[in-house]
Amino acid sequence: xxxxxxxxxxxxxxxxxxxxxxxxxxxxxxxxxxxxxxxxxxxxxxxxxxxxxxxxxxxxxxxxxxxxxxxxxxxxxxxxxxxxxxxxxxxxxxxxxxxxxxxxxxxxxxxxxxxxxxxxxxxxxxxxxxxxxxxxxxxxxxxxxxxxxxxxxxxxxxxxxxxxxxxxxxxxxxxxxxxxxxxxxxxxxxxxxxxxxxxxxxxxxxxxxxxxxxxxxxxxxxxxxxxxxxxxxxxxxxxxxxxxxxxxxxxxxxxxxxxxxxxxxxxxxxxxxxxxxxxxxxxxxxxxxxxxxxxxxxxxxxxxxxxxxxxxxxxxxxxxxxxxxxxxxxxxxxxxxxxxxxxxxxxxxxxxxxxxxxxxxxxxxxxxxxxxxxxxxxxxxxxxxxxxxxxxxxxxxxxxxxxxxxxxxxxxxxxxxxxxxxxxxxxxxxxxxxxxxx
Numbered sequence: 001x002x003x004x005x006x007x008x009x010x011x012x013x014x015x016x017x018x019x020x021x022x023x024x025x026x027x028x029x030x031x032x033x034x035x036x037x038x039x040x041x042x043x044x045x046x047x048x049x050x051x052x053x054x055x056x057x058x059x060x061x062x063x064x065x066x067x068x069x070x071x072x073x074x075x076x077x078x079x080x081x082x083x084x085x086x087x088x089x090x091x092x093x094x095x096x097x098x099x100x101x102x103x104x105x106x107x108x109x110x111x112x113x114x115x116x117x118x119x120x121x122x123x124x125x126x127x128x129x130x131x132x133x134x135x136x137x138x139x140x141x142x143x144x145x146x147x148x149x150x151x152x153x154x155x156x157x158x159x160x161x162x163x164x165x166x167x168x169x170x171x172x173x174x175x176x177x178x179x180x181x182x183x184x185x186x187x188x189x190x191x192x193x194x195x196x197x198x199x200x201x202x203x204x205x206x207x208x209x210x211x212x213x214x215x216x217x218x219x220x221x222x223x224x225x226x227x228x229x230x231x232x233x234x235x236x237x238x239x240x241x242x243x244x245x246x247x248x249x250x251x252x253x254x255x256x257x258x259x260x261x262x263x264x265x266x267x268x269x270x271x272x273x274x275x276x277x278x279x280x281x282x283x284x285x286x287x288x289x290x291x292x293x294x295x296x297x298x299x300x301x302x303x304x305x306x307x308x309x310x311x312x313x314x315x316x317x318x319x320x321x322x323x324x325x326x327x328x329x330x331x332x333x334x335x336x337x338x339x340x341x342x343x344x345x346x347x348x349x350x351x352x353x354x355x356x357x358x359x360x361x362x363x364x365x366x367x368x369x370x371x372x373x374x375x376x377x378x379x380x381x382x383x384x385x386x387x388x389x390x391x392x393x394x395x396x397x398x399x400x401x402x403x404x405x406x407x408x409x410x411x412x413x414x415x416x417x418x419x420x421x422x423x424x425x426x427x428x429x430x431x432x433x434x435x436x437x438x
Contacts, residue, residue, distance in 0.1 A: 131173020254288030325364030
């Protein structure tokens with residue numbers, strides 16, 4: 001362990017300025033390290049001492065799932081882009097020139113998937129409200145300004161654009177009054193998701209400023225916190241100086257009659273092994289909150305049904321609720337991480353078949369796409385045609401939720417946009433496009 005004699009330790013972050021040293025520890029040569037550094041000019045890199053010392057097996061780093069989870073890889077981006085950036089780094093080109101090239105590459109990576117900058121932005125008096133998204137009638141997402149970073153970044157993160165320092169790509173707000181005003185004007189909203197980044201990067205006094213005003217809203221049934229802190233910095237709930245105060249705030253939420261749900265991201269069973277994680281989970285559950293677990297299916301990290309079976313069973317034993325297996329979203333280095341939908345369904349099915357009914361609260365594989373959360377229910381043959389069976393778990397248009405539809409089978413498809421309708425001219429959500437809220 002890396003705890004000091006007092007049983008606590010300060011958080012220590014590693015960023016791109018530490019990257020070359022850490023890559024040497026992984027055994028990479030000069031040219032390999034240069035290419036990884038080139039990738040890191042485009043995609044954000046951040047990790048911390050807990051992840052580095054406790055979760056990564058450095059004796060086999062290049063094949064280690066946690067290493068691949070947080071460290072950029074040289075083949076995540078097109079080879080010609082990596083070579084161009086590597087040449088600039090090697091020549092010690094001016095930073096402005098490097099950033100201009102990095103921005104050019106980023107622009108090709110679909111930094112805002114699912115139309116989130118156009119379709120999800122709420123308005124007050126016809127003016128856009130910054131730092132919020134209203135994708136589904138009953139759910140609003142809020143991005144607190146101080147929570148738009150993480151204890152460590154996942155290489156697959158679909159919100160990578162939040163972390164690259166470009167204000168035009170970022171969602172953030174510190175105006176809690178504006179959010180409350182919007183919610184009062186929209187009584188259909190019953191759930192607020194505080195997300196980022198990671199809300200648990202904020203200290204207790206700051207997160208309290210965002211949560212306390214929500215407790216006065218009778219319409220709210222639940223407050224959700226999207227976080228990977230349990231995997232990347234469980235000390236946040238156990239030994240950090242404000243851990244007890246944070247747990248006290250959670251109790252206030254549940255005592256106010258709100259369901260407080262931690263949407264905890266666990267990508268691999270190793271993230272669950274530390275005694276610190278067990279302690280943190282017990283303390284959070286002891287506050288009256290629930291913990292629901294979710295993660296995307298990622299090639300080279302967890303694309304094995306045995307991995308998901310182990311995760312879900314361990315989570316259940318610890319008192320958490322398996323909730324979602326996501327499909328890697330159509331942003332960033334999707335081509336590097338994507339698993340074909342047909343294989344994703346097989347992995348989900350085989351893992352699902354290997355666990356007890358209490359683990360079968362999990363849903364997936366699910367695509368968080370423009371019309372909503374599209375679940376792949378299976379592959380079958382109808383009237384001599386092989387097809388995907390799908391349905392919308394959640395949708396912008398609530399009337400589409402739960403309605404089955406079909407797509408032609410395509411073994412290479414990795415996202416909804418790769419699919420073509422079967423037995424119809426268009427998908428059900430395409431018929432409703434003109435009715436989508438803006």
